[in-house]
Amino acid sequence: MSLTIAVVGPALAKPEELTAAEEVGRLLAAAGHTVITGGHGGVMEAASRGAAIADGTVIGILPGTQRDANPFVSIALPTGLGEMRNALIVRAADAVICVGGSWGTLSEVALAMRTGVPVVVLRGWELPEGPVLADSPQEAVMAAIRLGSQAHGQR
Amino acid sequence: MSLTIAVVGPALAKPEELTAAEEVGRLLAAAGHTVITGGHGGVMEAASRGAAIADGTVIGILPGTQRDANPFVSIALPTGLGEMRNALIVRAADAVICVGGSWGTLSEVALAMRTGVPVVVLRGWELPEGPVLADSPQEAVMAAIRLGSQAHGQR
């Protein structure tokens, strides 16, 4: 079963977050899953680059009406919704992997938790109980695939 | 200047949160401001009841396509957007007062912080730095009016 997994995280990210996000994207694509992100820089770009390296498909749900995605996005979808597009990323995903923290990232994690989309946190802000915590990209990807498969089946 | 202030918080709330939300709604309406909420129960209903007691206007931005607002909402707007309607509440508000915690509430606080809408937290989950913390309904309302007036002027 091919899943659609969102990778969410800040546009302004730390080096170790970028490294982790790229590895997450690579592992997801190598396992045959589609990566969906907000289409811009930082963690979004790193996850896209990782997936592109593994010849995966990357969907970028863009906030503006321009097609201004990072160069590793295979399908760029302008929405014109601004930050409201965060909710679309969550809706289209079977599971969400969060790498790093920012208010925009937190809005995606919170919406996913609210609407029953499984969330795996690799690195990021301290959160209330609920999301699954992972210690490595491998662990995050395995958890997201396992939880996303269950969620996918229930839809 | 009449402002539009969002009161956000859980549908399943604690008694002290309901008491605080009702007082927040009452104080906002007494000062001539419009209250906007998600239109359902718990903190949303308590804030609406408080505003209604003070003859204020309460806008309920509903998740479904039904007009199923709590009885204290003066203007019920069905959106059919589900939890994505949280973003609309934040967009329409000059400031946000958060009373109590839940994942849906957190999504509203995070979106507001991300998009530059001032947030005042009266009670709720522990949050990263950024929102203004208040110790009483009076303090929360005063802070929201002050910050909301500045934000309103800049629009």
Add this chain to the structure above:
Amino acid sequence: MSLTIAVVGPALAKPEELTAAEEVGRLLAAAGHTVITGGHGGVMEAASRGAAIADGTVIGILPGTQRDANPFVSIALPTGLGEMRNALIVRAADAVICVGGSWGTLSEVALAMRTGVPVVVLRGWELPEGPVLADSPQEAVMAAIRLGSQAHGQR
């Protein structure tokens, strides 16, 4: 029963459309109903002015993130959705009165017909069969109230 009736029409309207829209707004407000529009100029402003003259409530669902409604709107709600906000006007309405034609107006009429919201056309572009045609503001308002009451009851 107080209904929420949308008045839709072009920002660049003909004098007779503006006259008709103002009368529609006035009659709706005089009968105790809330008027909802896109909040900008032309037919939207004329309907708002009519409702304001009769001391009615006018909701303006704005496309941008600014609070740039016409001066007769009592409650301005910025959405940041651009023309996608047209769908929200239709969702929040018990019935739609169309005065005059434009592509934006047509999108609202078509969405209303698609989603089962009654449409009354007073003046406007030629349309496929379906909407109720009215010859005067009085007739349009009476039809919208009658059809909107039925639709409201079914929600």
Add this chain to the structure above:
Amino acid sequence: MSLTIAVVGPALAKPEELTAAEEVGRLLAAAGHTVITGGHGGVMEAASRGAAIADGTVIGILPGTQRDANPFVSIALPTGLGEMRNALIVRAADAVICVGGSWGTLSEVALAMRTGVPVVVLRGWELPEGPVLADSPQEAVMAAIRLGSQAHGQR
């Protein structure tokens, strides 16, 4: 340049509309372009099937929260927006090809015209002046690619 072209039309379509839509999808994919549709049946499914036959990529922007796309969609994106998702299809497209008529289809054509997305009508309801009229799938696809390339360049 690879474009994203929307094919819009009714779920309940006539045989000649289905034949035309399938040929449109096939020609778009054969020319290397991505097809985007509402993801469901009728014209949406026929265009998807045509694109799939030519090994193309088909994006389905779904109204519900379920992943209930027709079997020829390569990337299914649930939105939970209901008919409001029509606006997203238009936003993500460089051009729109309309095959057949319905109120939902008309809402997409009208939104595209309103927001400056080129529209080519192959078969469908009579419309106000504006969209380009085509007499065959070949002509429709050529016009959409030409107009979409210009629009794409301007973004």
